[in-house]
Amino acid sequence: DNKKNVDTSMSERSLKPYSFPWENIRKPFEFCQKEEMITLLEPPKTKGGGYNPITDSYHDDMYGEGVICLAVDILPTEFPREASQHFGDILSNFIGCLASTRNWSELPPPLRRACISDEGKLTHLYEYIPRMRNSSPVATLSNPANGVSGGKNCTTLVSLSGHLFDQFLINEALDIIEAAGGSFRLVKCEVGQNANAMSYSELEVGADDVYTLEQIVDSLSSIASNKFGLFNKEKDKISLKVGKLSEGTVEIRNNVAKKPRVLILGAGRVCQPAAELLVSVGRMSSRHVFKTSQQIDDGELEDVQVVIGSLYVKDAEEVIEGIPNTIAVQLDVTDHGRLSKYISDVDVVISLLPASFHLIVANKCIEHKKHLVTASYVDDSMSRLDDKAKSAGITILCEMGLDPGIDHMMAMKMIDQAHSRKGKVRQFVSYCGGLPSPEAANNPLAYKFSWNPAGAIRAGRNSATYKYLGKTVHVDGAKLYDSATRFRIPDLPAFALEYLPNRNSLVYGDLYGINNEASTIFRATLRYEGFSEIMGTLAKIGFFDTEVHPVLKEEQRPTFGAFLSELLKSGDGDLMMNGKEMPLTDEELVRRIVMLGHCKETTTAMNTVKAIRFLGLNEDEEIPLPCRSAFDVACQRMEERLTYSNTEQDMVLLHHEVEVDFPDGRQAENHRATLLEYGRTKDGKMTSAMALTVGVPAAIGALLLLGNKVRTTGVIRPLEPEVYIPALEILQACGIGLMEKVDIVS
Numbered sequence: 001d002n003k004k005n006v007d008t009s010m011s012e013r014s015l016k017p018y019s020f021p022w023e024n025i026r027k028p029f030e031f032c033q034k035e036e037m038i039t040l041l042e043p044p045k046t047k048g049g050g051y052n053p054i055t056d057s058y059h060d061d062m063y064g065e066g067v068i069c070l071a072v073d074i075l076p077t078e079f080p081r082e083a084s085q086h087f088g089d090i091l092s093n094f095i096g097c098l099a100s101t102r103n104w105s106e107l108p109p110p111l112r113r114a115c116i117s118d119e120g121k122l123t124h125l126y127e128y129i130p131r132m133r134n135s136s137p138v139a140t141l142s143n144p145a146n147g148v149s150g151g152k153n154c155t156t157l158v159s160l161s162g163h164l165f166d167q168f169l170i171n172e173a174l175d176i177i178e179a180a181g182g183s184f185r186l187v188k189c190e191v192g193q194n195a196n197a198m199s200y201s202e203l204e205v206g207a208d209d210v211y212t213l214e215q216i217v218d219s220l221s222s223i224a225s226n227k228f229g230l231f232n233k234e235k236d237k238i239s240l241k242v243g244k245l246s247e248g249t250v251e252i253r254n255n256v257a258k259k260p261r262v263l264i265l266g267a268g269r270v271c272q273p274a275a276e277l278l279v280s281v282g283r284m285s286s287r288h289v290f291k292t293s294q295q296i297d298d299g300e301l302e303d304v305q306v307v308i309g310s311l312y313v314k315d316a317e318e319v320i321e322g323i324p325n326t327i328a329v330q331l332d333v334t335d336h337g338r339l340s341k342y343i344s345d346v347d348v349v350i351s352l353l354p355a356s357f358h359l360i361v362a363n364k365c366i367e368h369k370k371h372l373v374t375a376s377y378v379d380d381s382m383s384r385l386d387d388k389a390k391s392a393g394i395t396i397l398c399e400m401g402l403d404p405g406i407d408h409m410m411a412m413k414m415i416d417q418a419h420s421r422k423g424k425v426r427q428f429v430s431y432c433g434g435l436p437s438p439e440a441a442n443n444p445l446a447y448k449f450s451w452n453p454a455g456a457i458r459a460g461r462n463s464a465t466y467k468y469l470g471k472t473v474h475v476d477g478a479k480l481y482d483s484a485t486r487f488r489i490p491d492l493p494a495f496a497l498e499y500l501p502n503r504n505s506l507v508y509g510d511l512y513g514i515n516n517e518a519s520t521i522f523r524a525t526l527r528y529e530g531f532s533e534i535m536g537t538l539a540k541i542g543f544f545d546t547e548v549h550p551v552l553k554e555e556q557r558p559t560f561g562a563f564l565s566e567l568l569k570s571g572d573g574d575l576m577m578n579g580k581e582m583p584l585t586d587e588e589l590v591r592r593i594v595m596l597g598h599c600k601e602t603t604t605a606m607n608t609v610k611a612i613r614f615l616g617l618n619e620d621e622e623i624p625l626p627c628r629s630a631f632d633v634a635c636q637r638m639e640e641r642l643t644y645s646n647t648e649q650d651m652v653l654l655h656h657e658v659e660v661d662f663p664d665g666r667q668a669e670n671h672r673a674t675l676l677e678y679g680r681t682k683d684g685k686m687t688s689a690m691a692l693t694v695g696v697p698a699a700i701g702a703l704l705l706l707g708n709k710v711r712t713t714g715v716i717r718p719l720e721p722e723v724y725i726p727a728l729e730i731l732q733a734c735g736i737g738l739m740e741k742v743d744i745v746s
Helices: 008-012 081-100 109-114 128-134 137-142 144-151 169-179 210-225 271-280 284-291 313-320 336-344 355-368 386-392 406-420 453-459 507-511 531-541 560-567 586-595 602-615 630-641 689-706 721-733
Strands: 018-020 050-052 057-059 067-072 154-162 183-190 199-207 238-242 261-265 305-310 326-330 348-351 371-374 395-397 424-436 464-468 471-475 485-489 492-501 520-528 650-661 669-678 680-682 685-687 714-716 738-744
Touching: 081 109, 128 169, 154 169, 154 210, 169 183, 169 199, 169 210, 199 210, 261 271, 271 305, 271 313, 271 689, 305 313, 313 326, 336 355, 348 355, 348 689, 355 371, 355 386, 371 689, 386 714, 395 689, 406 424, 406 650, 406 669, 406 689, 406 721, 424 507, 453 630, 464 492, 492 531, 492 650, 507 520, 520 531, 531 602, 560 630, 586 602, 602 630, 650 689, 669 689, 689 721
Parallel strands: 018 067, 261 305, 261 348, 305 326, 348 371, 371 395, 395 714, 424 520
Antiparallel strands: 050 057, 050 067, 154 199, 154 238, 183 199, 424 650, 464 471, 464 520, 485 492, 492 520, 650 669, 669 738, 680 685
């Protein structure tokens, strides 16, 4: 209710309203000393305005400088029940951690960042407070040793602006100064008063000599210039202005130290999030993200230079726009000379090319003894390089994407934890799908394509094999859509889903080491409910047939409607009326589809007709000349009509369920882990959830190899703790986190 009485124009100002629901509010807050500034439940609108600490004055409007005061004397019992429920739901997630953790450093990141002091000492994120207080003008008066930058010979004035305190950017700036042997004195400090306002500080930075001071300024300039990347939202930015040195002007020299280099091959959608993560590692505003991983040491957070090679250099140039420390080059991987040149000059290679090119790249990496990361499945040709890679002392880390990739890491974490507790995995079930976000699923199929639909349609025709309650089940590719089963994820009941068996699940029993203990091993693809019955009916009509169709051989092109009528012919007179073909009304289409046995239910036929009309498969427009088969026709229409707009998001949903038995009589447990990720928009550019969840794991693999964290050589998958533990930690720090729950099986 209080918010309704606040002028909405204040959202653009540099002040933030605060509400304090304490009975005796005037004692602890110096800016609440005026009686009329305390508001009551009956008249909730503030009678006062704000407090300006610089002038120690109050103002009676909401437009002055300082802190807006909205102090409300409301007992906790007078809060709305919804507010209590809301705060309780959020806080309950942290109560268990607080109750069971003794060391604040072991708390989850949100609590760790919020912990100001522990056992009487400030935590490291807030150590800047006494450092800045001791260097303030007031402290200088009481202790002259603090003045003139600690008595240093050379000084300069440095102005910093940005989200210095709420994003802890000030810590890195002060660390840089002190690590170089310099000192600082706080000259001025103004703290931003809302989430969008920036803070401003002026520091007099001192050093014993001009060279040391120049290094400090160079380092500060470097962190201020690195503004872009996966983690660098507006709050991560910091700007820097440097005054003249007390001993004259010094030319800033470039840092010539060689940086770690990564070559990314391929400039598709996945490339950008991979490049952004790699270059963000050494940036001040991202260091706290990587420090959350116990496997990455502070000293190893160096700037990484990324070289992006593409057959068309324009594509690579578009990817690197706005990303620092990146270079775009024209590179054809079939040009072995140029490929050798670039691979020999980097430390790690990431291949985001089609899988058919990985073998060429892998052989060159072995030749030059460079690590390689791919997001593709390990095929037989790649497996045969295992011994060569080991002899070269390199790691070829494959299947480092989403599926495969994150699915492996989630699974092995759950399985290894079960085994460490002497448990046996009885059932392993995995579901994964790339889907439109609910608001973008606005068509009869509730599905859209980020890439050419041909691959996705062919995947829906693959046969599948899995183990269920000890029996091997085989599903023929032609019947895959008919095997779809409705499904709800317990913790996400609003999603109306269905799943289809995904290829050969049996191989995962060997990969995960559970073949001899699990009676059920099942992997499936997720779609929204209703997708499979429509796709299955389109398949039976003939739209997914890949043979050249006689009607499409001729130069004179039929219309989409005429071709649909051709596919629905049965050769009898039922489709004729007065010697003429009956018009393709919705009712007629439904009648033909059911009569020809393409589906049993009229409802399914009606939904299929809606999809046909949405895709324009009944329209009078001529079919383009390149379409030679019914499959070509369907792909052409789906690529045209089932694409994402510039404002629409996709979604990735990955869900594992592992049932664990214990031989010592403990109750069986059902472990669940869920990943839900949406596409992200930054600076007007959309990064799809699929690109993010493939590109980021690939980049993490490169980072682990750069940091020598992966000791295993040869061709490997992310199945070992040395890979999946730090990788999942970094994914969590990047905002790609898992929801994990355990239930007792009754």
